[in-house]
Amino acid sequence: MSDRTAVLFALRDDPSLVVRAEDLGYESVWAAEGQGKTAFGKLERWAVHTDSVGLATGIVNVFGRTPATLAAAAATLDEHSDGRAILGLGVAHPGVVETFHGLPFERPLLRLHEYVELVRRYLCGDASSFEGEFYSPERTSFWDAFEPVREEIPIYNGALGPSNVRLTGQVADGWVPNLYPSDRFEEAKSWLRTGAERAGRNVSDVDVAMYVLTSVHEDPTVARRAAAEHVASYLRDVPGYYGRVAAEAGLEDDVTAVCDAPTAEAGTKEVSDAFLDRVAIVGTPAAARDSLEAIREMGVDLPVVRAPGGVDAAWIERTLETFAP
Known part of the structure; x- marks a missing residue:
């Protein structure tokens, strides 16, 4: 390959x-x-x-x-x-x-x-x-x-x-x-x-x-935190695009939770491991x-x-x- x-x-x-x-x-x-x-x-x-x-x-x-x-x-x-x-x-x-x-x-x-x-x-x-x-x-x-x-x-x-x-x-x-x-x-x-x-x-x-x-990080927790921040920013800052694709893939609840969170920090915490595993x-x-x-x-x-x-x-x-x- x-x-x-x-x-x-x-x-x-x-x-x-x-x-x-x-x-x-x-x-x-x-x-x-x-x-x-x-x-x-x-x-x-x-x-x-x-x-x-x-x-x-x-x-x-x-x-x-x-x-x-x-x-x-x-x-x-x-x-x-x-x-x-x-x-x-x-x-x-x-x-x-x-x-x-x-x-x-x-x-x-x-x-x-x-x-x-x-x-x-x-x-x-x-x-x-x-x-x-x-x-x-x-x-x-x-x-x-x-x-x-x-x-x-x-x-x-x-x-x-x-x-x-x-x-x-x-x-x-x-x-x-x-x-x-x-x-x-x-x-x-x-x-x-x-x-x-x-x-x-x-x-x-x-x-x-x-x-x-x-x-990529030797500490998986640190790696997931950075990825979650990235995904949350895309969902919140570019509404209707990446969120729509994710929702059509069965991740609508995740998208809603991230976008409805009161702060970016709170939105990051709503990005599930299942979501990350499918996009990153x-x-x-x-x-x-x-x-x-x-x-x-x-x-x-x-x-x-x-x-x-x-x-x-x-x-x-x-x-x-x-x-x-």
Whole structure:
């Protein structure tokens, strides 16, 4: 079985950890983007310090930039890194799009569909016009002075719901699920397969790069506490998304308890062991490595491991060492 492994550094911007990941053999490093530093800014910095590791945006939302701006940023990163750029896109959620960007969160999947097509057009220099619901550029190519290193940069979609996963199968090179209950994964893979078949593709052509929450510590209690804090923050801060997926997997009581808790601390205490066991790898380093193999056997092509939010550099270093290919 393949030992392909990637790592998400989320909001952390530490070139020394990126270099360590490359030295340990990780296939790619992923930079998150929310309401602070840009993923592209971090990846440009990391490119200077590395030679071969893939550099992925994980995830940039399709509301925050036009397709032309995104394609230009990706092509620039690809040139500066000698062809190592990877695009992780997503529709985000109203909390980011409406509250932070001040834009209406309308028809996100249609927007994503147009967005992916246009990004590909810009990268390959297709100069024809495009008439869409959201974007209607008269020309979809860069100036002659700028020619992308690659006409095709891999595009992954961060999708959770059935329609979005099916769209991923139709138009994307890869799928990035996050905090997905393990016992629901096979059903989600069937949605991906349906989308791929609609586009005349084989589902095996779509790289499944799952974000895998990992909480590794010699003290299992400490590991579970960190993982529970992470899960609770996602359920409380991104209402209606991760909670919906978990509820559909039979974890509705857990979701309600976490979200209705009066404080974040109280919400963390409501995250059950059963919940964690279905969405995360938690435990000692030795046990954690075995659990990652189970993730691969489930049908994940590229596990993208990540440490819980808020942990220190030493914890992330331990994560890198534990799951090194």
